[in-house]
Amino acid sequence: MSSGESNAYQKLVELSTELQLLKNTQALLGWDQEVLLPKKGVAYRGQQMSWLSGYLHREFTSEKVGDWIAEAESTAATPEENANLREWRHEYDRATKVPVELVQRFAETQVRAKAVWAEAREKSDFSRFAPELQNLIDLSREQAECWGYEGCLYDALLDTYERGMTCERLDETLGGLRDDLVPLVEEACNREPFDQSKLEGDYPVEQQKALNRLIAEDIGFDFEAGRIDTAVHPFCSGMSPFDTRLTTRYDESDFRSSLFGVLHEAGHGMYEQGLREDWHGQPIGQAVSLGIHESQSRLWENQVGRSRAFWEKWLPVAAEHFPHLANLSVDEMFEAVNQASKSFIRVEADEVTYDLHILLRYEMEKEIFAGNLSLQDIPGEWNRRFEEYFGLKVDKDSNGCLQDIHWSMAIFGYFPTYSLGNINAAHLAAAAKADEPGLSSQLEKADYSGLLRWMRKNVHENGSVYLPDDLIQKATGTSADPAHLVAHLRERYL
């Protein structure tokens, strides 16, 4: 790399690091809006966010940046440099190829569509939402055409959330999962349900907070570089490797809701905390994709948090916080957190049935963007598939195709990342155990230091150097393989 050329690369690193300061500022503004902002402050907050978005867009899409990228591309040498340039190129092209007029039209339609969707869901009437959904689909197509794609148009949408992902690969991964999952769900849901009344009692919020903190600290979440707060919808927001914030919500009649929220979000949070500080501000210093992010949250929520060993350690501590739990055995607690049952609503689904909800959405989206499914047929098609997978008849649109907010925000191609997360979590957990001789016996003692260390080394510290699929291959030896998830579910539920 000549000195003149390395100069362009260096300028990109500096700009990227500077703009990251503002992205993290935006993250705080957004976090604060969800957690703290007084009601009347919302409109003004919108103006602040929008100013920052505008500034970030202007600075990164200037011609100068395009020149730097082109110059640096011709000389990039190391895997890190190439990965940074891969992501800068991707972001720059996407940001500059779409006409401003389309961006504005899209934004306006999204605002309108979200309101119409809320009303349609309220009335459980898909036909009210259909015209706006059609607009969003048309706009998404138009945008994807500007971006360009190699295989099918839907690949361009997938690539927004999971870099490098294609229908072709997803069909293989998720298709394989479906064949095993449908009978597994049937069997798991037919088991005698656990008598949940055994957990009945008071769970004071302060006690829940204390227990959640103990557990989050024990599994490795760093409270000197993070916090847990309360929000209506649990989420994790990383504002730098030095400031990662989780939220959860509290149900005073059941401590599991806040605890599993914390375990899930702490999984996301430990990924953020494990990113390399010296790369912060560069693309390679960031989490690589939603499917990998979700693998970390699902790992700690499900692989760890619903395991028997976890409750052998933590049930006695939980009983110190909630004395009526002293009557419960570890076997009972294990049962209580591993119950499968069929339901219409994705967000209420358990570990076993969840991915069937996702498969249905993925298949529908693919058909829609392939032009094989017209909008008026969506409710019928949704309900037909739902009955095929779950053996249940959907009673109304609000329990079916109107339940999710995603489509109303033109978020197409996102759903598959949930299942990729589950598949990756099981796959990575299996690989870690195969890789580290002592790990299984550590896990039996609910000691998670080795597991976290393995994830740090094989996932977190790689940031975005490798594309998601390459990362999984590097860490496990093969591409994402749903067999590990199926084996895990079979062992736990059957």
Added chain:
Amino acid sequence: MSSGESNAYQKLVELSTELQLLKNTQALLGWDQEVLLPKKGVAYRGQQMSWLSGYLHREFTSEKVGDWIAEAESTAATPEENANLREWRHEYDRATKVPVELVQRFAETQVRAKAVWAEAREKSDFSRFAPELQNLIDLSREQAECWGYEGCLYDALLDTYERGMTCERLDETLGGLRDDLVPLVEEACNREPFDQSKLEGDYPVEQQKALNRLIAEDIGFDFEAGRIDTAVHPFCSGMSPFDTRLTTRYDESDFRSSLFGVLHEAGHGMYEQGLREDWHGQPIGQAVSLGIHESQSRLWENQVGRSRAFWEKWLPVAAEHFPHLANLSVDEMFEAVNQASKSFIRVEADEVTYDLHILLRYEMEKEIFAGNLSLQDIPGEWNRRFEEYFGLKVDKDSNGCLQDIHWSMAIFGYFPTYSLGNINAAHLAAAAKADEPGLSSQLEKADYSGLLRWMRKNVHENGSVYLPDDLIQKATGTSADPAHLVAHLRERYL
């Protein structure tokens, strides 16, 4: 105003409103740092703050802005336009007249001096701090020379915190106060002290929060446009008229500490909430000075919160939150919150003695910047004056001239605004009662709606249209007059 010229004014309004978005973003970053930020996030937060400061400075000090101001000055017609230009001119000149080299030297010295001060205070040894203090004084002089001033150099420093304030006027206002205050302090502190053990008991934090919120809501703080949180040092931060945040701290053995913190900060907060929304982003849409801001906090903390009528209403409610208070009479509670006693430390001082602490500091600063007091004489001179005013011998520098953080941050000319706040609070309260026939009887019933309405109209809604002294004149008919404060203290304490 011709259309071409109004254009320059309009551009200034737009720029000012845009930059206010970023100042408010900075306010949130700062608030979050005090209230929530995890330990390891501090350095990165500093980078974010510094980026915003740099951007704000660059944008506002560009030559273009200087041209707009000059152009608009020649055509400004209304009081509001003139006031905006008065402030833009002041800010622009101050920001552009100081060489960057001096700004940097100053910033570096401040960082060093603060650390040296902390160490010197720890060891109670002023001589360790003296060389750095000398540097800060020299730099402040140098800066004031760049800014320019009419009377004495110290006026330029006063003007930083209280626009238009001069030594000449302060000597009159504060000098008058001193003559009455010294004997009044003596008499008030000689009264039989109240037996504080009557308030002993548990004050759970949650109950304190509930009571504080009831009271803050009742006096008019809008929780749809604000919050109360917890911080080591109570403060109020206004991030827009739609988002004003107070903090307080909790002592589980005494509810007064958090309550008076909330009353004080809510006074600041209601001023912020009362600023005109349609002027937000312009100088006239902002609070005018520290001395006026402090008048609002002192009004609610002292004039209202320590009145007998206040406790006639609120003692029964406090007793619902803290049952052991049911044994206390209103007279006793009134006594309990109105105790005068001499102490070395300003921040622990009561309503009566507080201003003597300020007078001492003001007189010392004035002498220092007039060149009449060399640094090695500061401890002796401090202690001599302290004995003169309080009749107490200062035992060590950490209880004397090393106690305040202000000088270590080169904050000179700030202290007087505390006393101006007390003087203005009593003056405005007296004017409001004289102005509104029914107000006194409302206050007897602890109904504060009329008082707030008067402050809204005569103080808050004027923003920065008038300079502080003009505002007081307009609201009360005369310049700030300490007689009202003296009368108030005499009535309450003697």
